Amino acid sequence: MDNAKTKILIIEDDQFLREFYQELLQGERYIVEAEPDGEKGLEAIRQGQYNLILLDIMMPKIDGLQVLRDLKINPGNFKNTPIVVLTNLGQDAIIKQAFDLGAAGYLIKSALSPDQVLKEIQSYLQKNP
Amino acid sequence: MDPYVEAVSRIIKEQQSIIGPVAVDQANKVTGLSVGTGDDVQISGNKKQVLEGLVNQYAKLFGKASIEVCKEAIEPVYDKIPVGDLPDILKN
Amino acid sequence: MVSEDKIRVFLKLQQLALDIEESTKLLEQFLPAVLQDLNLAGSQYIFLAALFIDDSGNIKQTFFTDKSNNQTAGQVTKPENFLQKGSEWEMKVMYGEAAVISDVAYFINPAYPEISKIHSLLMLPIQHAQKLSGVLILARSKTADQISAEEIEFGEMITRLVNLSFRLQDTEGSLTKITQQVYEMNAKLHQLDKLKDDFVSVASHELRTPMTAIRSYVWMALHRSDVPLSQKLEKYLYRTLVSTERLISLVNDMLNVSRIESGHIEINPQSFDIVALVRDIMEEVKVKADEKRLQLLTLEQKLPPVFADSDKVHEILLNLIGNAMKFCYPGGTIAVSFFTDGQMVDISIKDSGAGIMKDDLSKLFHKFSRLDNSYTAVSTSGGTGLGLYISKSLIDLMHGKIWVTSEGVDKGATFSFSLPIASQQVLQHAEQFQVKAKGEVKPLEPATI
Numbered sequence: 001m002d003n004a005k006t007k008i009l010i011i012e013d014d015q016f017l018r019e020f021y022q023e024l025l026q027g028e029r030y031i032v033e034a035e036p037d038g039e040k041g042l043e044a045i046r047q048g049q050y051n052l053i054l055l056d057i058m059m060p061k062i063d064g065l066q067v068l069r070d071l072k073i074n075p076g077n078f079k080n081t082p083i084v085v086l087t088n089l090g091q092d093a094i095i096k097q098a099f100d101l102g103a104a105g106y107l108i109k110s111a112l113s114p115d116q117v118l119k120e121i122q123s124y125l126q127k128n129p
Numbered sequence: 130m131d132p133y134v135e136a137v138s139r140i141i142k143e144q145q146s147i148i149g150p151v152a153v154d155q156a157n158k159v160t161g162l163s164v165g166t167g168d169d170v171q172i173s174g175n176k177k178q179v180l181e182g183l184v185n186q187y188a189k190l191f192g193k194a195s196i197e198v199c200k201e202a203i204e205p206v207y208d209k210i211p212v213g214d215l216p217d218i219l220k221n
Numbered sequence: 222m223v224s225e226d227k228i229r230v231f232l233k234l235q236q237l238a239l240d241i242e243e244s245t246k247l248l249e250q251f252l253p254a255v256l257q258d259l260n261l262a263g264s265q266y267i268f269l270a271a272l273f274i275d276d277s278g279n280i281k282q283t284f285f286t287d288k289s290n291n292q293t294a295g296q297v298t299k300p301e302n303f304l305q306k307g308s309e310w311e312m313k314v315m316y317g318e319a320a321v322i323s324d325v326a327y328f329i330n331p332a333y334p335e336i337s338k339i340h341s342l343l344m345l346p347i348q349h350a351q352k353l354s355g356v357l358i359l360a361r362s363k364t365a366d367q368i369s370a371e372e373i374e375f376g377e378m379i380t381r382l383v384n385l386s387f388r389l390q391d392t393e394g395s396l397t398k399i400t401q402q403v404y405e406m407n408a409k410l411h412q413l414d415k416l417k418d419d420f421v422s423v424a425s426h427e428l429r430t431p432m433t434a435i436r437s438y439v440w441m442a443l444h445r446s447d448v449p450l451s452q453k454l455e456k457y458l459y460r461t462l463v464s465t466e467r468l469i470s471l472v473n474d475m476l477n478v479s480r481i482e483s484g485h486i487e488i489n490p491q492s493f494d495i496v497a498l499v500r501d502i503m504e505e506v507k508v509k510a511d512e513k514r515l516q517l518l519t520l521e522q523k524l525p526p527v528f529a530d531s532d533k534v535h536e537i538l539l540n541l542i543g544n545a546m547k548f549c550y551p552g553g554t555i556a557v558s559f560f561t562d563g564q565m566v567d568i569s570i571k572d573s574g575a576g577i578m579k580d581d582l583s584k585l586f587h588k589f590s591r592l593d594n595s596y597t598a599v600s601t602s603g604g605t606g607l608g609l610y611i612s613k614s615l616i617d618l619m620h621g622k623i624w625v626t627s628e629g630v631d632k633g634a635t636f637s638f639s640l641p642i643a644s645q646q647v648l649q650h651a652e653q654f655q656v657k658a659k660g661e662v663k664p665l666e667p668a669t670i
Contacts, residue, residue, distance in 0.1 A: 194405045
């Protein structure tokens with residue numbers, strides 16, 4: 001699978017983490033775009049075509065769950081791209097809500113080392129070429 | 130779940146976390162109320178009266194502080210019961 | 222000698238005093254009944270008053286009842302006069318004797334409508350613990366000379382009931398006050414507990430964002446550097462990374478401890494195959510074990526299913542196996558074995574590592590137990606000091622046991638814990654193994670190795 005043809009979108013409000021994921025994934029030759037909040041994130045999702053979306057839950061203005069909800073109610077051009085939610089919370093209720101709203105999976109940011117993050121992302125991409 | 134049953138259950142559980150099993154014993158003294166555990170609540174008769182009776186039962190033993198606790202306990206249920214059907218003692 | 226029907230009245234009133242439920246207002250309910258029953262028995266008392274004094278002899282409480290029952294002792298009588306020091310009646314009452322008074326006007330407000338009907342007052346001492354605690358005053362329609370020994374004796378019996386009721390009311394009043402105070406304190410504690418939980422949650426969450434950033438960038442510096450790293454630099458970065466991971470683990474553990482101690486952790490037991498779970502975990506940790514050249518052995522055995530919360534057991538196994546890996550020397554072995562006596566299954570994790578001194582064995586399951594660095598130096602990655610405490614807390618919640626044995630320094634250590642087998646008996650009493658959370662249910666933060 002050619003990473004250079006794989007487009008990933010990261011929606012994360014913390015600048016350091018957002019840029020870190022970007023650098024990490026670009027280091028693996030993926031094409032990475034990043035947005036700092038839910039509103040811009042939604043716009044990007046609707047306009048672009050991505051192979052994978054990493055979506056932070058806790059964000060100001062529009063949070064991750066609202067993004068999922070919006071896409072569910074009003075999919076438009078969006079179809080089938082796996083959305084993996086990024087959470088620090090590990091709260092079952094929120095993760096369950098995310099799944100109910102169509103999330104494909106979740107990553108607990110603080111529990112995974114960078115290489116574990118890479119591995120997880122690779123496995124999500126492999127499931128959905 | 131019936132909002133009154135939910136209100137009663139929430140109050141009993143909250144009181145239980147403050148004073149322990151006595152909360153269930155006292156709840157069973159209220160006419161029309163039968164309690165197994167905090168989750169096993171049966172109301173018979175006028176629901177508003179039973180709710181009021183419960184709050185008063187705690188107030189008799191524990192004073193004003195317990196009424197505040199009752200109000201806090203039913204906060205999630207406030208919008209499910211119309212204001213007119215709420216006992217005065219629980220109104221804000 | 223008091224007549225039979227008066228004794229009947231007495232017993233009836235005594236029962237009434239004990240039956241009254243609303244004890245904080247006992248006397249208010251009791252005394253009117255006393256007056257009524259006395260008059261039904263033929264006494265012809267216009268009113269009944271009771272004064273109670275404190276240790277210094279000052280009046281602390283008064284009660285009054287007459288036919289209309291809507292006036293107070295202070296309105297109808299002059300209470301201080303009843304206890305006027307040096308007076309003839311006061312001296313009698315002090316000695317425990319009844320006094321009969323003819324000079325009614327000295328004691329009663331002339332505006333009292335029934336005053337013309339009162340011709341004498343019977344003053345009876347109310348005793349408690351051999352001391353004068355008050356006086357009972359009965360306003361008689363008969364004159365002072367028209368009094369019998371029986372009337373006085375009966376009056377004395379009645380004072381005992383009045384004393385009993387007063388004591389009951391007083392005790393009830395004290396109890397209610399104490400109960401309310403205790404309740405208020407508990408409510409405050411409960412509130413503080415909730416605030417503390419919220420604070421711990423928010424603090425942990427806020428801490429994790431910068432910690433994740435630090436760890437991420439240090440990792441990048443180590444593994445994705447665009448310039449070659451000197452040995453020194455690599456060492457510094459590596460140690461920073463390890464410390465950050467330790468910090469993250471510590472925050473997770475503290476959060477778990479807080480949740481366990483506040484009772485927010487639920488135990489939902491099911492029947493499951495413990496050997497299969499151990500097998501899974503050994504798979505999970507294989508990569509890390511290979512890094513340290515550690516051999517992992519599972520001495521499998523056919524076992525009946527155990528009855529416990531598999532998520533929590535998962536955490537405990539990760540903790541114990543993780544510890545074993547920390548304290549093993551490179552090239553060492555970690556072996557998991559099982560034992561059962563038919564009731565419980567013991568799971569033992571044996572490592573060939575640094576071992577533990579006998580004296581330190583008992584310190585291990587407490588919070589932040591620190592062992593002497595001399596023989597734990599092999600564990601540069603260290604632990605949080607909370608893992609074993611968390612494991613023990615979880616085992617306790619699941620009705621199991623956890624223990625450790627070691628032959629000494631460099632002789633390795635074996636950590637074991639036991640779980641109940643899912644027998645008929647255990648499954649029948651399944652609810653006893655369930656632990657419901659107090660208030661909100663919270664999950665355990667994942668254990669990291």
